[in-house]
Amino acid sequence: MQQLHFEQILLATGWDKDITLKIDPSGYIQSIERTKSHEMGETITGAAIPGMPNLHSHAFQRAMAGLAEKRSSPTDSFWSWRKVMYGFLDMLEPEDVTAITAQLYMELMRGGYTAVAEFHYLHHSRTGQPYEDMSLMSQAVIEGARVAGMPITLLPVFYAHAGFGGLPPESGQRRFINTLDNYQELFSALQRLEMQDPNLTLGVAPHSLRAATKEEIVELLKFSPETPFHIHIAEQQKEIEDCIASYGRRPVEWLYENFDVNKRWCLVHATHLTDAEIIQTAKSKAVVGLCPLTEANLGDGIFPAKRFISEEGSFGIGSDSNICLNVARELESLEYGQRLLHQERNVLTSTAFPNTGHFLYKKSMSGGARALGQPHGGLQVGARANFVTLDLEHPDFYGRDQENFLNILLFSAAADFKTDVYIAGEKMVAQGRHKREEEITRTYKAHMSKLLANL
Ligand SMILES: [Zn+2]
Numbered sequence: 001m002q003q004l005h006f007e008q009i010l011l012a013t014g015w016d017k018d019i020t021l022k023i024d025p026s027g028y029i030q031s032i033e034r035t036k037s038h039e040m041g042e043t044i045t046g047a048a049i050p051g052m053p054n055l056h057s058h059a060f061q062r063a064m065a066g067l068a069e070k071r072s073s074p075t076d077s078f079w080s081w082r083k084v085m086y087g088f089l090d091m092l093e094p095e096d097v098t099a100i101t102a103q104l105y106m107e108l109m110r111g112g113y114t115a116v117a118e119f120h121y122l123h124h125s126r127t128g129q130p131y132e133d134m135s136l137m138s139q140a141v142i143e144g145a146r147v148a149g150m151p152i153t154l155l156p157v158f159y160a161h162a163g164f165g166g167l168p169p170e171s172g173q174r175r176f177i178n179t180l181d182n183y184q185e186l187f188s189a190l191q192r193l194e195m196q197d198p199n200l201t202l203g204v205a206p207h208s209l210r211a212a213t214k215e216e217i218v219e220l221l222k223f224s225p226e227t228p229f230h231i232h233i234a235e236q237q238k239e240i241e242d243c244i245a246s247y248g249r250r251p252v253e254w255l256y257e258n259f260d261v262n263k264r265w266c267l268v269h270a271t272h273l274t275d276a277e278i279i280q281t282a283k284s285k286a287v288v289g290l291c292p293l294t295e296a297n298l299g300d301g302i303f304p305a306k307r308f309i310s311e312e313g314s315f316g317i318g319s320d321s322n323i324c325l326n327v328a329r330e331l332e333s334l335e336y337g338q339r340l341l342h343q344e345r346n347v348l349t350s351t352a353f354p355n356t357g358h359f360l361y362k363k364s365m366s367g368g369a370r371a372l373g374q375p376h377g378g379l380q381v382g383a384r385a386n387f388v389t390l391d392l393e394h395p396d397f398y399g400r401d402q403e404n405f406l407n408i409l410l411f412s413a414a415a416d417f418k419t420d421v422y423i424a425g426e427k428m429v430a431q432g433r434h435k436r437e438e439e440i441t442r443t444y445k446a447h448m449s450k451l452l453a454n455l
Contacts, residue, residue: 001022001023001024001025001030002022002023002024002025002041002425003020003021003022003023003041003042004020004021004023004041004042004043004044004385004425005018005019005020005035005041005042005043005044006018006019006020006021006043006044006048007043007044007045007046007047008046008047008048008392008402009044009047009048009049009379009387010047010048010049010050010378010379010402010405010406011032011378011379011380012050012377012378012379012380012383013380015402015403015405016034018034018035018036019032019033019034019035020032020033020034020035020041021379021385023385023424023425026198026424027384027385027423027424027425027426028375028382028383028384028385028424029379029380029381029382029383029384029385030381031381032379032380032381044389044420045389045392046389046390046391046392046393047389047390047392047397047402047405048379048387048388048389048390049361049387049388049389049390049405049406049409050114050365050376050378050379050383050386050387050388051112051113051114051115051376051386051387051388051421051422051423052112052113052114052317052327052361052364052365052368053113053114053115053116053117053316053365053368053369053371053372053374053376054108054113054115054116054117054317054318054319054368055117055230055266055268055287055289055316055317055318055367055368055371055372056117056119056230056266056268056289056291056318056319056320057104057108057116057117057118057119057318057319057320057322058118058119058120058121058320058321058322059097059100059101059104059105059118059120059141059144059322060088060089060092060096060097060100060101060122061085061320061321061322062100062103062104062107062322062325063088063096063100063448063451064084064085064088065321065322065323066323067084067088067455068080068081068084068085072084077298077299078235078236078238078298078299078300079238081298083172086172086173087172087455088451088455089122089175090126090172090175091126091451091454091455092122092126092451093126094131094136094137094139094140095140095447096447096450096451097122097137097140097141097144098140098141098143098144098147099144099443099444099446099447100144100444100447101118101140101141101143101144101145101147101148102143102144102145102147102148102440102443102444103148103440103441103443103444104144104148104322104325105144105145105148105150105152106148106150106434106436106437106440106441107325108150108319108322108325109148109149109150109421109423109428109429109434110325110419110421110429110432110433110434111325111326111327111329112326112327112328112388112419112421113150113319113325113327114150114151114376114386114387114388114421114422114423115150115151115152115153115368115372115374115376115386116145116150116151116152116153116372117152117153117155117203117228117230117266117318117371117372118141118145118152118153118154118155119155119157119205119230119232119268120137120138120141120154120155120156120157121157121159121176121207122137122175122176123137123138123156123157123175123176123178123186124137124174124175124176124177125175126175127174128171128174128175128177130182133189134182134185134186134189135186135189135190135193138154138156138186138189138190139193141154142154142193142197142200145199145200146199147436147440148434148436148440149423149426149428149435149436150199150423151199151200151201151374151376151384151386151423151424152199152200152201153201153202153203153228153371153372153373153374154190154200154201154202154203155202155203155204155205155228155230156183156186156187156190156202156204156205157176157205157206157207158178158180158183158204158205158206158207158211158212158216158220159173159176159177159178159207159211159212160177160178160179160211160212160213160216161210161211161212161213162210162211163210163242163246164209164210164242164243164245164246164247165213165246165247166213176207176211180216180219180220183220184223187202187204187223187224190202191224201227201228201372201373201374202224202227203227203228203229203230203372203373204220204221204223204224204227204228204229204230205229205230205231206220206231207231207232208231208232208233208239209231209233209239209243209251209254209255210239210242214258217258217259221259226264227264227373228264228266228370228371228372228373229264229265229266230265230266230268230289230371231255231265231266231267231268232268232269233251233252233255233267233268233269233270234250234251234252234267234269234270234271234272234273234277235268235269235271235272235295235298235300236271236272236300236301237272237301239251240272250272250274250277252267252270252273252277252280252281253274253276253277255267256277256280256281256284261281261284261286262284262285262286263284263285263286263287263314263370264286265284265286265287266286266287266288266289266316266371267281267286267287267288267289268289268291268318269288269289269290269291269295269300269303270288270289270303271295271300271301271302271303272301273303273304273308275307278304278307278308278311278313279311281308281313282308282311282312282313282314283311285314286314287314287315287316287367287368287370287371288303288308288313288314288315288316288367289315289316289317289318289371290303290305290315290316290317290318290334290364291317291318291319291320291321291330292317292330292331292333292334292337293319293320293323293324293329293330293333294318294319294320294321294323295320296333296337297321297323298321302337302338302341303334303337305334305337305338305347305348306338306341306342306347306348309348309350309363314363314366314367314370315363315364315367316364316365316366316367316368316369316370316371317330317331317334317364317368328409328410331357331360331361331364331410332410332411334348334360335347335348335356335360335410348360355403355404355406355407356407356410356411357404357405357406357407357408357409357410357411358403358406358407360406360410361406361409361410362378365377365378366378384423384424385422385424385425386422386423386424387421387422388419388420388421388422389419389420389421389422390405390409390419391418391419396408396412396413418431418432418433419431419432
């Protein structure tokens with residue numbers, strides 16, 4: 001049994017001092033004791049906070065960050081970005097995906113994330129033919145996660161159509177497309193891997209209401225009734241208009257009319273909601289998957305977070321297109337969007353948690369843990385010992401009290417300084433440097449040389 005002694009720590013019950021965690025060989029917290037004694041184990045200096053679950057990532061998009069920032073038409077939008085993205089993913093082989101995923105997950109870990117949900121839709125070979133082993137590309141992602149040491153919730157994505165009402169897929173989507181039978185084969189293969197791998201959790205994900213019909217979603221819900229169930233929804237105005245044209249309803253409105261949406265669901269983005277949809281979503285306990293920096297980058301719109309929180313809605317954060325890999329910057333952006341919108345300060349708080357940093361961190365941690373289906377909801381008995389340390393000698397933290405630590409992390413430059421990150425009690429990042437950084441980045445660069453030469 002491993003023992004770690006903490007000078008200052010944010011437990012699930014709140015901030016505390018002089019705490020010893022006993023951690024079992026699988027990395028789970030067995031006990032939490034108050035003690036001054038640290039003779040038995042390693043002492044963690046500074047302040048420890050739980051790591052953040054990242055509930056929405058498309059790993060391969062990490063490698064195209066910055067490649068779609070040139071105006072290509074008078075109406076540059078999500079849809080022109082998607083064209084660039086399709087062109088990039090056309091070239092990827094499984095070993096490229098492993099190299100990019102390892103680099104990304106290492107960087108996410110340095111940025112404070114200690115588990116990732118990967119919304120994985122790149123399934124087939126470059127011609128669109130399925131690989132002989134349907135799960136080959138999924139295995140490439142899992143291997144990237146293993147190299148970086150990142151616990152992963154893999155969401156193999158079901159994608160069958162190009163638009164509402166079952167439109168036939170476009171050629172740029174040929175690597176994503178599955179029938180329900182194919183998907184069953186893929187999912188069964190991944191279930192066998194999940195049984196042998198404590199760092200792998202499985203979920204189910206219809207890509208969007210554009211890509212899956214009602215009948216298909218009904219079948220997908222039966223695949224594994226307890227696992228997380230994620231879907232992109234209401235990200236773009238055009239999607240709202242197309243949905244109304246096909247189904248006579250807005251996407252979220254239609255979803256709730258047709259399904260029992262509950263706490264198993266993660267509604268990714270849900271940017272454009274009416275007041276009735278906000279109330280219904282909050283009441284259902286579905287987690288809304290917010291990706292504020294990607295939503296800003298793609299010009300999606302601003303999620304009505306103030307109103308949603310007033311209805312006690314659940315949310316978590318994701319890095320989505322992976323243009324910025326830092327928990328603090330993502331949460332800061334969420335709050336700043338609301339400040340600009342409402343012309344107020346400290347918008348996303350509650351009476352119990354008036355500190356904006358603490359409120360945002362706590363809410364997105366518990367929502368994220370639920371969306372990932374992992375034991376990751378804060379430092380408590382039964383959870384994994386996944387945590388990040390803050391250097392209290394840093395000028396921004398020096399002499400400040402615990403109550404302000406998360407405010408400082410989110411709203412000052414401190415977020416960019418070097419931290420230590422532990423996964424299941426093991427130190428993976430020391431002073432901002434990942435233990436396999438050199439090897440991972442060397443491999444990533446070798447693959448990027450090849451890909452960029454062909455772009
Ligand atoms: Zn996405």
